[in-house]
Amino acid sequence: MAQKIQGTEDLYGDYMRAWQHMQDTARELFGAYGFDMIETPAIEQIDTFVHGIGESTDVVRKEMFRVVSGALFSTLLEAGSEHGLKPRQRMAMRPEGTAGVVRAVVENNLVPQGSSPAKFWYAEAMFRGERPQKGRLRQFHQIGLEWIGASDAASDSECIIVLLEFFKRLGFDPAQLHVALNSMGDEACRPAYREKVRQFIVDHQDAMCDDCLERAKINPLRSFDCKNEACHAIMQQAPLVTDNLCDACVSHYDQVKAYLHKAGIAFSEDPTLVRGLDYYTRTVFEIDVVGAAVGAIGGGGRYDGLVEVSGGKPTPAVGFAVGFERIMLALASCGHPLEIPQPSCVYVAYTDAPQRQAVFDATLALRRAGIRAEADYQGRSLKSQFKQADKLGASLCVIIGEDELAHNYYTVRDMQTHEQTCVEVDGLVAFVSEHC
Numbered sequence: 172m173a174q175k176i177q178g179t180e181d182l183y184g185d186y187m188r189a190w191q192h193m194q195d196t197a198r199e200l201f202g203a204y205g206f207d208m209i210e211t212p213a214i215e216q217i218d219t220f221v222h223g224i225g226e227s228t229d230v231v232r233k234e235m236f237r238v239v240s241g242a243l244f245s246t247l248l249e250a251g252s253e254h255g256l257k258p259r260q261r262m263a264m265r266p267e268g269t270a271g272v273v274r275a276v277v278e279n280n281l282v283p284q285g286s287s288p289a290k291f292w293y294a295e296a297m298f299r300g301e302r303p304q305k306g307r308l309r310q311f312h313q314i315g316l317e318w319i320g321a322s323d324a325a326s327d328s329e330c331i332i333v334l335l336e337f338f339k340r341l342g343f344d345p346a347q348l349h350v351a352l353n354s355m356g357d358e359a360c361r362p363a364y365r366e367k368v369r370q371f372i373v374d375h376q377d378a379m380c381d382d383c384l385e386r387a388k389i390n391p392l393r394s395f396d397c398k399n400e401a402c403h404a405i406m407q408q409a410p411l412v413t414d415n416l417c418d419a420c421v422s423h424y425d426q427v428k429a430y431l432h433k434a435g436i437a438f439s440e441d442p443t444l445v446r447g448l449d450y451y452t453r454t455v456f457e458i459d460v461v462g463a464a465v466g467a468i469g470g471g472g473r474y475d476g477l478v479e480v481s482g483g484k485p486t487p488a489v490g491f492a493v494g495f496e497r498i499m500l501a502l503a504s505c506g507h508p509l510e511i512p513q514p515s516c517v518y519v520a521y522t523d524a525p526q527r528q529a530v531f532d533a534t535l536a537l538r539r540a541g542i543r544a545e546a547d548y549q550g551r552s553l554k555s556q557f558k559q560a561d562k563l564g565a566s567l568c569v570i571i572g573e574d575e576l577a578h579n580y581y582t583v584r585d586m587q588t589h590e591q592t593c594v595e596v597d598g599l600v601a602f603v604s605e606h607c
């Protein structure tokens with residue numbers, strides 16, 4: 172039997188309804204903040220991600236699914252390396268949303284000089300070649316928001332505020348949501364800080380793992396995230412970014428915090444919070460659920476350098492992404508599982524073959540009026556049609572028997588009270604609209 176790839180999931184039924192509900196919630200909430208939806212291709216040139224996310228990040232080095240067309244695949248195998256491929260032939264499945272949105276904004280010139288910001292949100296599948304485990308999939312779904320062209324610290328704070336509101340609308344108790352906040356500095360102060368951390372790792376190299384020694388060469392800040400306990404303990408003593416920010420970054424960070432205080436948003440500062448993608452500058456944040464033990468359910472930050480790296484004019488930007496599957500796990504573990512009931516429907520039942528045409532006519536009329544209607548398509552007995560109606564959670568059942576057909580009316584049964592009403596054929600849609 173064909174099987175799905177490990178770390179991927181089929182979305183249907185309750186789970187699919189929850190994913191759609193999450194998108195509807197995002198559409199309504201983010202729409203009120205002036206964000207429009209965008210969808211970028213699931214495959215992009217590798218360079219879009221390499222330049223944006225960073226060559227040294229785990230996402231790019233280890234987790235990106237690389238793609239070549241079928242025709243090129245055998246050439247690639249024969250050549251033994253991808254060096255002969257042109258840049259446009261080297262593709263990858265998107266591991267995150269920001270790099271693609273920024274590419275689209277630059278390519279379509281959506282933030283011309285002096286214009287207002289581009290404000291987009293997306294709901295897309297992402298692909299990362301991670302070792303599958305609970306809450307860590309190879310194909311998962313993110314909802315994200317990108318605010319491109321906004322430099323004011325108010326936009327950083329509003330991103331956090333709208334994100335918390337989104338979680339609240341999904342059913343989280345705001346008291347359980349923990350916001351971790353940090354500033355990662357910018358091009359003026361981060362290079363010197365990075366060098367300090369590199370030197371710190373070199374000074375402690377005897378006690379640190381090989382991965383961290385490698386990180387010291389390419390991206391020392393990643394060592395703050397090392398899972399090795401010894402490294403973790405040592406990194407607690409490492410120089411902190413917040414002690415090494417330039418004046419402009421300190422001032423921006425102070426403003427972000429002041430706006431959050433003003434809005435009554437609780438947060439804790441975590442000077443070791445470094446997000447896994449290279450493009451972040453200044454504000455970074457992550458949200459997790461106290462007691463849920465599923466990891467971060469969302470995170471984001473400012474990425475003032477990314478538009479320029481992607482070939483555009485220098486343009487400040489800020490955004491975030493949340494993971495659908497993680498949110499589902501977190502909600503379930505808090506005792507508020509996201510359960511979206513099936514929409515109610517009307518079932519049209521009949522007693523015998525001569526009434527089948529009347530069933531066809533009634534369901535068609537109901538559906539044309541936008542009412543969800545179901546009927547039997549397998550020649551079931553009346554009894555099993557009723558069972559089916561119950562299973563589908565029908566609120567009303569239209570019954571068409573010999574007498575109904577002969578005298579041009581329907582019997583409509585309320586499935587809860589079992590009360591039955593005779594309704595003229597022409598009056599069915601009006602009756603159902605009123606009672607469904």
Ligand code: AMP
Pocket residue numbers: 267299301306307308309311312313447467468469470471492493494495496497498
């Ligand atoms: P990131 O782009 O890594 O900051 O991830 C943003 C959010 O996406 C995380 O907070 C998680 O909720 C979710 N996420 C990231 N990686 C995975 C994964 N492999 N499987 C499921 N959800 C993920």
